[in-house]
Amino acid sequence: MARFGMVIDTVKCVGCTDCVVACETENNVPVGFARDWIEQIAIGKFPDTHVEIRSERCNHCSEAPCVNCCPTGASHHSEFGGVVLVTHNECIGCKACIESCPYGARFVHPEGYIDKCTFCIHRVKEGKDPACVSVCPTHCMHFGDLDDPNSEVSKLLQKRKHHSLLPEAGTSPNIFYLT
């Protein structure tokens, strides 16, 4: 089974938020909510400072706490690529998954169910990239199968230094940031 993931080059990312707008348009994300977002992290002490710009979203963790805590099984790993998805008509909106996510990637959709990034699974099934990846003007975002050693994402991870978010939380996230 494939394991879909993303590799995002923080050296190329300029934080233009094109990915955010593309996601909102593609997925009809309600106004005021965001499935993906831009974070700018400034680290260090002047003059030795460093800024990292990251496009963030659900990390589609292999050990997803949101899947484990869901009382109805609405949050689940899809068979296609191991993507973490929410079945809307099984979700009771208890918000346990929101509490369990260390990345704050989930929110309550105005219709009541819990919403989040789906890696644009409907596009991926058609052989396309997720909307955010396809619009990125700096081509800093890459999508593919992390279990395939010949995929673009696997090759980038072999070649470049990278990190994931909060690995100490033990969730095995599937989004990696090149540095």
Next chain:
Amino acid sequence: MYEITTTRHNHLVDSTLHAWSWQIPTYLFLGGLVAGMMLISGYFLFKGRYKENNCSCYYLPLFSIVLLSLGMLFLFLDLEHKAYFWRLYTTFQITSPMSWGAWILILVYPALILNILMRVPKPLINKIPKLKNLSDEFLKHPFGIKITGIINMILGGMVGMYTGILLSSLGARPLWSSAVLWLLFLVSGLSGAAAFVHLIAKNVYERELLAKADNGFLVIELFVIAMLIIGLLTSSKSHMAAALILLSGPFASSFWVFVLGLGIVIPLIIQLLAVNHKIHHTPVAPIMVILGGLILRFVIVAAGQYSHWF
């Protein structure tokens, strides 16, 4: 310097998580109180105290059923997709404490009804006279009553533990990721229930007994809170920061004043004086204990949501 700027502004998530409002801590408090009542009532049934005419095991299950139903109503009110509530009972998710809790609560009702059957309230007997015969028949079987007591104690213990495990299983909140949270909520529930019996018991022996027991529960609760804080302070940076939220952060005043001071230490002193016959029993101390238990849940739920990994 470590500065984060984000474009995310999701309701209930940013700037700090506050997805669970008043409904969840109130539900956890009522669940804990019912758990304590089931343990006390079950113990009295097991020890044969039901032979006493004014034993609290006759009215505690009535209160329990009302309070538990109220708690479940609050839980329902918290749901964002209410029309799909029934989905909880179409599956059992072994890794989800909430799923365990939903099914345990279904088992609690028959256990409480069995306890109520020992002495059915008069208005109910007037409506269904056959219940009186059922009740009389039940009282002829001491072994059955003992078993009812044991079932009530087991299920009460499970409900009390579940209220804590529900939070501690959510590892993304460092304040909740403690192995003693279930113990804290269980002891706090027992303490609240003992205070409740102390407050309304007609039986003098039970009032004295529960006042003494409550003093023990309050001491254990102080000890468990100390273990919770020490456990967090000796863990990772995120856990240390979570402990400091309670000790010196935004929730410090409510934690020190309302949870520890007014909710545990002062009522403990009052009750110690009362059981040693230095002062008369007063309803003030048990009321403080019960309110302290409620505020404890509010503080732990709110401060837990405020805590995060970094």
